[in-house]
Amino acid sequence: MLNWGKKNLEMTIKREEICLLWKDNYLLLSLICVALLMSGCASGQSQQSSQAQSAVAEFESSTMCRGCHGKIVEQHEESMHAKSFSNPVFQAQYFRELLPQLSQHQDLKKDADKCIACHDPIAFIRNKGHITNPQQTIQNLSGIVCDFCHRISAYKGEQPEGGNFIAMPGESKFGPFKHASDRHHAYHELQTKSEFCGICHNDVNHEGVEIKSTFTEWKESIYAKKKIHCQDCHMNLQGFLTDNKPVFDSGQAASMTLGPNYKRNKLYTHKFPGAHAKTQTADALMLGLSVDKSDASPGEDVALNIHIFNKKVGHSMPSGSADLRMLWLELIANVDGKIISIPATSGKDAYDVAGRGGFDKEIIAADVPEGSRMFRSIYLDREGKQTLSSYNATRIAFDNRLKAEELRKERYYYRIPKDARGVVTFTARVNYLRYPSSFARSLGIDKTEPVELAAAKKEVRIR
Numbered sequence: 001m002l003n004w005g006k007k008n009l010e011m012t013i014k015r016e017e018i019c020l021l022w023k024d025n026y027l028l029l030s031l032i033c034v035a036l037l038m039s040g041c042a043s044g045q046s047q048q049s050s051q052a053q054s055a056v057a058e059f060e061s062s063t064m065c066r067g068c069h070g071k072i073v074e075q076h077e078e079s080m081h082a083k084s085f086s087n088p089v090f091q092a093q094y095f096r097e098l099l100p101q102l103s104q105h106q107d108l109k110k111d112a113d114k115c116i117a118c119h120d121p122i123a124f125i126r127n128k129g130h131i132t133n134p135q136q137t138i139q140n141l142s143g144i145v146c147d148f149c150h151r152i153s154a155y156k157g158e159q160p161e162g163g164n165f166i167a168m169p170g171e172s173k174f175g176p177f178k179h180a181s182d183r184h185h186a187y188h189e190l191q192t193k194s195e196f197c198g199i200c201h202n203d204v205n206h207e208g209v210e211i212k213s214t215f216t217e218w219k220e221s222i223y224a225k226k227k228i229h230c231q232d233c234h235m236n237l238q239g240f241l242t243d244n245k246p247v248f249d250s251g252q253a254a255s256m257t258l259g260p261n262y263k264r265n266k267l268y269t270h271k272f273p274g275a276h277a278k279t280q281t282a283d284a285l286m287l288g289l290s291v292d293k294s295d296a297s298p299g300e301d302v303a304l305n306i307h308i309f310n311k312k313v314g315h316s317m318p319s320g321s322a323d324l325r326m327l328w329l330e331l332i333a334n335v336d337g338k339i340i341s342i343p344a345t346s347g348k349d350a351y352d353v354a355g356r357g358g359f360d361k362e363i364i365a366a367d368v369p370e371g372s373r374m375f376r377s378i379y380l381d382r383e384g385k386q387t388l389s390s391y392n393a394t395r396i397a398f399d400n401r402l403k404a405e406e407l408r409k410e411r412y413y414y415r416i417p418k419d420a421r422g423v424v425t426f427t428a429r430v431n432y433l434r435y436p437s438s439f440a441r442s443l444g445i446d447k448t449e450p451v452e453l454a455a456a457k458k459e460v461r462i463r
């Protein structure tokens with residue numbers, strides 16, 4: 001079952017295509033199909049019957065879907081879902097950092113189980129918990145494959161979190177189409193809702209700390225009230241809303257050489273852009289810069305107002321692995337070609353200005369210029385030290401990330417130097433970094449480069 005050869009796959013497709021034809025040309029093909037029926041051809045033709053005949057032995061690999069859902073398979077291959085196990089960043093933190101601690105710290109076992117539940121769910125099901133060796137995963141079923149998502153029917157417990165899915169292999173595939181017409185059709189409301197994503201996009205560690213909260217953040221946002229679900233943004237053509245509306249793809253959900261081809265006016269794109277996609281993070285925030293005067297004398301103070309609007313994101317920014325993601329605002333003045341960085345002043349909390357947090361030297365000094373305004377979460381471990389190993393966090397000491405639709409206002413002052421001449425140009429910039437280089441160094445993985453999300457300029461003439 002696991003090693004479907006290409007030939008086997010083609011045969012499966014042909015059989016299914018004939019089955020579809022059979023529904024339209026009953027008389028012509030009934031004879032052939034009596035035989036095919038006995039080998040499982042009637043699968044998934046109605047929701048009721050699908051339950052009864054859903055017991056297949058194993059989840060199917062994504063190559064099994066390619067013949068009919070080729071376009072979706074291509075999109076999926078680009079997504080982080082396809083790479084959730086092979087991702088070198090995950091592999092390093094899981095195999096090199098967490099696993100060696102297990103023998104000493106039994107309480108981490110639950111966290112290790114959950115790493116695999118979310119990052120390689122089929123390996124989790126097959127091994128009844130975490131794995132200790134990459135060989136324990138089956139190559140073409142590793143990561144989050146099509147068949148896994150499309151067999152999630154519910155979650156255990158009160159709310160979706162920590163990989164608490166209920167998913168069993170089966171012939172029918174749960175999806176968004178209400179009218180049951182075709183092969184393996186089975187409408188399932190959960191698939192259309194944020195709760196479905198929340199199963200893996202919210203997590204509480206063994207210390208009871210909510211270390212991942214994208215679903216909670218969404219639920220508390222205006223988007224939940226407006227019933228704009230994760231799928232509406234992350235599965236539309238862009239990955240975000242255009243004029244407050246999702247723009248979906250349309251056409252055929254499956255293309256086959258034989259059988260009926262329905263045209264659907266709403267198709268879901270499977271690339272799931274996020275922190276790894278520049279198109280997604282670019283312009284994620286709107287930045288406005290204004291000065292209280294257009295000209296000033298040497299020695300005079302200029303007040304600058306900066307507005308940051310979290311317009312595009314349906315949850316906090318940053319979100320997900322909030323312990324790792326760095327977001328900051330820099331303000332610089334260019335005076336006669338000399339670059340002067342203007343530090344954030346209004347910080348009431350040590351953690352909201354880079355360089356003032358107790359662990360900044362160790363963790364972010366190489367990446368974030370001192371004095372920048374930070375929008376971040378600080379997780380502390382048992383010893384009260386900041387940790388980038390979220391499974392070890394005992395509390396979240398600080399969180400000033402930008403909430404969905406939040407408008408943050410910052411005020412800065414700058415004194416024009418006594419000897420300045422000409423024009424002073426102010427530039428505000430918001431930068432984003434997936435993880436700091438201290439994290440890369442400690443895990444032995446590649447550094448990431450910061451991405452500029454937004455920038456704004458203003459000039460003040462010197463009298």
Ligand code: HEC
Nearest residue numbers: 065069072073076144145146149176191192231253267268
């Ligand atoms: C992370 C979970 C996830 C993965 C992985 C996934 N899907 Fe989906 N898929 C969904 C969700 C959720 C929807 C429905 C969205 C909605 O209704 O809002 C969907 C919709 C669909 C549909 C309905 C038609 C359409 O085009 O919108 C098809 C067919 C489909 N997926 C096939 C696949 C195939 C084939 C793969 C693998 C290449 C795959 N899916 C991988 C979650 C997933």
Ligand code: HEC
Nearest residue numbers: 016060064065068146173175176177182185186187253254
């Ligand atoms: C032989 C062709 C064929 C193969 C192979 C195939 N599908 Fe489909 N699938 C279809 C057709 C046809 C539809 C119905 C399209 C429609 O109604 O617009 C469909 C619909 C779906 C839907 C939507 C169900 C709903 O009710 O919303 C999902 C999800 C899906 N397929 C997943 C998969 C997955 C996962 C695989 C691989 C394990 C797969 N399919 C393999 C032909 C196929």
Ligand code: HEC
Nearest residue numbers: 080084087090118119197200230231234272273274275276
């Ligand atoms: C079975 C668990 C699971 C389900 C269900 C799931 N995801 Fe994910 N998702 C993950 C994991 C694990 C990653 C991270 C992969 C990595 O970076 O190594 C991820 C990554 C992502 C990313 C990319 C983030 C980045 O850093 O680029 C987006 C966006 C996303 N998921 C959205 C969704 C949405 C929307 C849904 C619901 C339709 C969903 N996911 C359902 C587990 C899941």
Ligand code: HEC
Nearest residue numbers: 197201215218230233274275280284312313314318319320
């Ligand atoms: C209104 C549109 C919108 C909605 C609704 C939305 N997102 Fe996002 N999401 C975005 C945008 C834009 C980004 C890119 C900015 C960023 O990296 O945070 C993003 C980023 C992400 C990331 C990467 C976060 C990071 O900083 O590492 C994940 C994971 C994610 N979304 C998952 C989800 C899940 C799960 C839901 C539903 C609970 C959801 N999103 C709802 C627009 C949306």
Ligand code: HEC
Nearest residue numbers: 089090093094114115118162163200202203319320321391
């Ligand atoms: C509840 C599901 C869930 C659990 C449990 C989970 N993860 Fe993740 N993980 C995710 C999601 C979703 C993302 C993507 C979030 C984002 O984009 O910010 C992610 C992202 C990551 C990243 C960042 C990847 C990158 O390329 O930036 C690392 C590293 C990681 N996880 C390691 C682990 C380890 C180690 C464990 C176990 C201690 C674990 N995860 C447990 C769902 C989970």
